[in-house]
Amino acid sequence: MKTAILGAGCVGGGLLHILDESGVAQAARIVEREGSLCTDPRVTHDINEVLRDGGIEAVAEAIGGVGAAYEYVLAALKCGKHVVTANKQLVAERGAELHAAAQKSGAALLFSAACGGGIPFLRELAAAARYDDVLSLGGILNGTANYILDLMQQGGSFEHALAEAQALGYAEADPSADIDGHDTARKCALGCAVAFGELPAQSSILMEGIRYITAEDVRELASRGLCCRLTAYAERREGGLFACVQPELFTLDSAPAAVRQNYNRAWYYLRYGGLFALTGQGAGALPTGGAMARDLCDIMAGTRTMLAQGCRSAAADGDKEYKYYIRVSGEGTEYTARISAREMHRRAKELRGQGKEVFFAALDE
Amino acid sequence: MKTAILGAGCVGGGLLHILDESGVAQAARIVEREGSLCTDPRVTHDINEVLRDGGIEAVAEAIGGVGAAYEYVLAALKCGKHVVTANKQLVAERGAELHAAAQKSGAALLFSAACGGGIPFLRELAAAARYDDVLSLGGILNGTANYILDLMQQGGSFEHALAEAQALGYAEADPSADIDGHDTARKCALGCAVAFGELPAQSSILMEGIRYITAEDVRELASRGLCCRLTAYAERREGGLFACVQPELFTLDSAPAAVRQNYNRAWYYLRYGGLFALTGQGAGALPTGGAMARDLCDIMAGTRTMLAQGCRSAAADGDKEYKYYIRVSGEGTEYTARISAREMHRRAKELRGQGKEVFFAALDE
Numbered sequence: 001m002k003t004a005i006l007g008a009g010c011v012g013g014g015l016l017h018i019l020d021e022s023g024v025a026q027a028a029r030i031v032e033r034e035g036s037l038c039t040d041p042r043v044t045h046d047i048n049e050v051l052r053d054g055g056i057e058a059v060a061e062a063i064g065g066v067g068a069a070y071e072y073v074l075a076a077l078k079c080g081k082h083v084v085t086a087n088k089q090l091v092a093e094r095g096a097e098l099h100a101a102a103q104k105s106g107a108a109l110l111f112s113a114a115c116g117g118g119i120p121f122l123r124e125l126a127a128a129a130r131y132d133d134v135l136s137l138g139g140i141l142n143g144t145a146n147y148i149l150d151l152m153q154q155g156g157s158f159e160h161a162l163a164e165a166q167a168l169g170y171a172e173a174d175p176s177a178d179i180d181g182h183d184t185a186r187k188c189a190l191g192c193a194v195a196f197g198e199l200p201a202q203s204s205i206l207m208e209g210i211r212y213i214t215a216e217d218v219r220e221l222a223s224r225g226l227c228c229r230l231t232a233y234a235e236r237r238e239g240g241l242f243a244c245v246q247p248e249l250f251t252l253d254s255a256p257a258a259v260r261q262n263y264n265r266a267w268y269y270l271r272y273g274g275l276f277a278l279t280g281q282g283a284g285a286l287p288t289g290g291a292m293a294r295d296l297c298d299i300m301a302g303t304r305t306m307l308a309q310g311c312r313s314a315a316a317d318g319d320k321e322y323k324y325y326i327r328v329s330g331e332g333t334e335y336t337a338r339i340s341a342r343e344m345h346r347r348a349k350e351l352r353g354q355g356k357e358v359f360f361a362a363l364d365e
Numbered sequence: 366m367k368t369a370i371l372g373a374g375c376v377g378g379g380l381l382h383i384l385d386e387s388g389v390a391q392a393a394r395i396v397e398r399e400g401s402l403c404t405d406p407r408v409t410h411d412i413n414e415v416l417r418d419g420g421i422e423a424v425a426e427a428i429g430g431v432g433a434a435y436e437y438v439l440a441a442l443k444c445g446k447h448v449v450t451a452n453k454q455l456v457a458e459r460g461a462e463l464h465a466a467a468q469k470s471g472a473a474l475l476f477s478a479a480c481g482g483g484i485p486f487l488r489e490l491a492a493a494a495r496y497d498d499v500l501s502l503g504g505i506l507n508g509t510a511n512y513i514l515d516l517m518q519q520g521g522s523f524e525h526a527l528a529e530a531q532a533l534g535y536a537e538a539d540p541s542a543d544i545d546g547h548d549t550a551r552k553c554a555l556g557c558a559v560a561f562g563e564l565p566a567q568s569s570i571l572m573e574g575i576r577y578i579t580a581e582d583v584r585e586l587a588s589r590g591l592c593c594r595l596t597a598y599a600e601r602r603e604g605g606l607f608a609c610v611q612p613e614l615f616t617l618d619s620a621p622a623a624v625r626q627n628y629n630r631a632w633y634y635l636r637y638g639g640l641f642a643l644t645g646q647g648a649g650a651l652p653t654g655g656a657m658a659r660d661l662c663d664i665m666a667g668t669r670t671m672l673a674q675g676c677r678s679a680a681a682d683g684d685k686e687y688k689y690y691i692r693v694s695g696e697g698t699e700y701t702a703r704i705s706a707r708e709m710h711r712r713a714k715e716l717r718g719q720g721k722e723v724f725f726a727a728l729d730e
Binding site: 014018022024118119120123124128132252253254255257259270272274275276280284286287289291293294298301302303 | 379383387389483484485488489492493495496497617618619620622623624635637638639640641642643644645646649651652654655656658659661662663666667668
């Protein structure tokens with residue numbers, strides 16, 4: 001299958017390498033922006049060369065963001081070209097529209113690389129949603145945040161751990177997407193779309209990151225046999241969709257506690273099948289590029305969508321109760337009874353508005 | 366897709382329930398042996414009614430063993446009917462022949478339910494083997510053995526833990542397949558077929574079970590921060606295929622140690638993608654029946670084989686070094702330097718031939 005790779009940076013370059021080595025699909029063209037240093041003879045700066053080329057059946061988008069990536073992907077789908085993408089922001093923000101365009105033209109739209117790098121989380125979630133009911137899903141979906149929390153577990157401050165993550169290239173210069181939960185929330189939204197056919201608006205996902213955790217919190221929690229992970233959780237109940245990103249506490253002998261460094265662990269719970277969890281490298285050129293190659297193979301084998309339940313835009317306005325560990329500056333720490341997640345997140349914002357420092361983490365027991 | 370279920374016992378009954386509830390495929394006929402108590406009007410005792418019915422496109426085999434199951438599956442494939450099966454013994458012993466029959470008639474042969482219950486291990490291994498190189502694979506593939514080891518971890522003898530597993534229905538009256546490693550070895554062989562295109566003869570897989578572990582071993586290992594799991598490991602090197610089932614030691618904060626009760630944890634290591642691990646219920650009517658439903662969905666979507674590398678019968682005659690914990694009656698315990706697995710397994714047999722009791726477990730560090 002002749003394929004054009006849009007953006008030959010980290011992930012696109014990984015895919016290019018895999019396609020050239022394995023030959024599972026032919027990387028026929030590479031679309032790079034003007035001024036790109038890529039000297040591959042397949043490079044073009046004009047997307048129209050790809051769109052007009054009837055021999056190119058598929059487009060692999062690895063540009064990122066929702067500017068050119070959105071424009072090119074939508075145009076490709078409208079031309080009936082299959083699309084694979086690793087772009088979680090694009091699918092989280094424009095998934096319903098892109099799905100509709102793909103359905104209309106009969107083109108495939110696969111994005112298993114957009115959540116968990118090479119981990120086949122969305123791929124298996126999509127397979128399960130065909131014959132089973134997904135009751136809930138979630139997990140550790142951001143490797144940078146996990147790297148920071150794992151390093152803090154071995155002693156040291158948040159600032160030190162963040163600097164290490166930046167030095168290793170895991171965290172961006174502006175680390176907000178990773179440490180404040182935006183990246184995890186986008187991946188959670190994709191999980192909801194695949195599992196429930198409902199793509200929650202980002203603003204409706206309860207979201208708290210790990211920016212406020214301190215070495216003292218880590219020590220206090222460790223003294224109780226607990227460690228902290230940044231997790232997503234989503235479920236669809238009668239009351240509506242609930243989707244939440246927050247620091248969560250686990251016992252030291254648990255499976256989430258065994259997720260070290262920048263690994264991810266995504267899980268889903270099925271009515272028939274029970275609980276499944278998938279662990280692996282949640283990012284990186286070759287794992288993520290490999291996931292895009294996997295999606296291309298699936299297209300060649302006949303797969304057209306991961307959204308068998310459709311893709312409706314939705315608001316995640318449900319709620320769920322957790323116990324919480326809370327530390328408020330000047331007020332010490334507290335372990336609460338089970339309280340509403342929505343109320344906990346609201347209260348933290350309120351306290352911060354009063355100039356207080358707040359860290360909280362959920363305990364689901 | 367009109368489907369006949371062969372054997373409506375535990376797993377077949379689970380599949381029947383899922384198909385009837387979800388409607389993803391039509392359970393048109395049920396083949397049960399004479400004297401079956403199943404009163405469903407779809408029951409027949411004559412496989413020929415299924416084979417002769419041109420409307421039935423697929424057969425879901427859940428009889429078990431290699432008698433009638435082998436005969437019926439081979440006949441169905443020769444008629445061009447697609448086959449899904451949860452029968453690890455059948456595929457481990459006759460996989461090459463069945464694969465050839467499926468290739469010849471163009472029928473599908475899928476068996477993702479045969480390893481790890483509902484865990485999509487073989488399914489993802491097959492997907493990865495299309496575009497990546499599987500370097501090695503393995504894991505905790507037998508829930509009964511894991512249940513016994515996990516219970517012993519909490520104190521108590523092997524005999525007590527085995528009796529508990531039998532009382533819960535996890536272990537058979539004759540528990541040999543689970544505790545001596547045969548079941549794990551069969552699943553390991555399926556992994557080799559999917560990953561490498563080579564189906565190792567069962568007799569060539571190095572195999573040691575958990576029959577000889579004692580409460581004293583568990584305590585001694587725990588004092589060093591270690592716990593024991595029964596694992597499979599396979600890799601294909603230049604020297605040939607290495608496949609091994611043996612007790613293996615892990616630190617208490619590791620992911621394998623966090624696999625509790627009767628759960629499974631299968632993993633594979635890819636050249637591009639790195640390490641992936643999948644955890645879940647490795648058995649049970651609904652998880653395993655669900656995996657068969659998943660295979661039926663894949664057939665409807667166009668999938669025909671999990672054996673893209675083919676399926677050659679092979680001998681696993683490679684070797685690999687591990688450190689070992691060894692206890693020999695009258696000689697105490699020892700932690701070895703790295704030694705050959707083949708030599709370790711041979712020496713244990715030799716010592717047992719001299720009437721000694723031996724327990725050993727590998728440490729891969």
